[in-house]
Amino acid sequence: MLYIWPVVAGQAFSHPQPLHSLSAHQAAVKALAWCPWQRSILASGAGTSDRCIRFWNCNTGCCLSTIDTKSQVCGLQWSTTYRELISGHGSPNNQLIIWKYPSMTKVAELTGHKKRVLQLALCPDGSTVLSAGADETLRLWKCFVLDPAKKKKEIRDSKAAPSMFRGIR
Template sequence: MRKLDCATDRFISKPQTEKKQNKTIYSSLLYKTLHGKTAEEDRKQARRIQEIKHKNKRRAEISQYPIRILDGPGLVDDFYVNILEWMPQRDVMAIALGFTIYLWDELAETSSELFTAPESKISSINFIDETRILVSHGAQTEIFNIPEEKHEKIFSFGTGRVLVSSRPGIIDEVPHFVLGTENGYLHFQDRRTAEPTLSLHAHDSEICAAKWAPHGTYLATGSNDKTAKIWDLRMGRFPTVSFADHAAAVRALDWCPARRNTIATGGGLHDKKIIVWSTVEGAVYEKTQADTQVAKLQWVPHRPTEFVTTHGGETSQTSHPVVLWKTNDLAEIARLGDHDRRVLQMGISPRLNVLSTASPNGTIKFWKIV
């Protein structure tokens, strides 16, 4: 297993003379005789102590209690829906409760009703920008204008529960969004036309996660078929990497914001692993075993060395935690107070770094993590 931290370049020194070598050996032996360990062992211990102090200090900064709890009646108990999102540049959260989307303004501490689907419960939402949101319900996906409170465009192509937007230039220099469907298809949809620009049979089962890389044109997808795949549409209709180290659905997925070609994924109930890996060749950097299924995963925007996971599992379980992790060794930094039911929805505000989590027990909790 390769370490996540990149190796630093080092100058190769000239060979030491025999006299200098003997002096170095003597100094090392003398240090060990006086201190009971070598200087290198002493330095390692000092670094370890500093890491523990830093972790304890970081843990002390984080409250295990939420700063706010809101009622969320109608929250769907479905592992595959994606119904909580924050705006890209504003601290405004959207959440779907059954048929209706509500907005929560974190700065103003106010809520408002935005949109109600006519027939089917909302299964996925995703912001295009601060003025428009993508909404999927039943067999329809639509673009809704937030300031004008009107429907801009409606598309009909199968039932999907994963929506991701793409910025212009990623696909053919035109604005697209991507819909992942229950039968494993990816539909790349030009927002100006009725028919998909491209449809791919990407997975053998339902697609339950999809996210564009922050630094490029790669799309990562996770599926109920226990795989995560990396796509580069410039290279054709086949994935560049197919990652099959999980033993359950891959719904928890996010790109590292500070390191190119690095992603973290989490497995479902029969897997429970968190893995950080390379999207170039699929090599594993770090992995760990969680207590329960990993439902959601997201890097902290202003702390790229940390990410958050939410968990859950059988209804008989009493603990459904929210956990903050250190990236480079997957050490647990803090475990926040949990929900009564599995935590299926999660997001982090872009500016205030407020973490929001939602559970089918009808509660939405807000946590201060920075």
């Protein structure tokens, strides 16, 4: 069960009732991640009896979509570079999966942990994901490195665009 509570700027929590009660998961919720480019979208993932990642519109309380990952979901992290999401899993494969959003097609499956993935963290530049496993290992994955051709095009485009302040003195 997930509860969405209202935010009141500058005040401590004071509402007796949540805005939304989200009860679609069939196991304990193990992972949560806010979408960096759509502020109202929350991804949630649940344990072995559920194995799903669900996407919620927190303004309305509606479940936008669901994907059965075939494995307990232990961690979620959105890319800040691409419209992608990485999920960390437990049994049976103890892997990480990169998903294209919103189609939820698999981009890559990353293996190496011997036991379930406990946590995911994104490096500040958005290119590398750190996974912590129950096998007592930390693994670094270069998941979201910006394509050099795309980066060159962005630099070229930014140089080509004239500034509106160029002629102002």
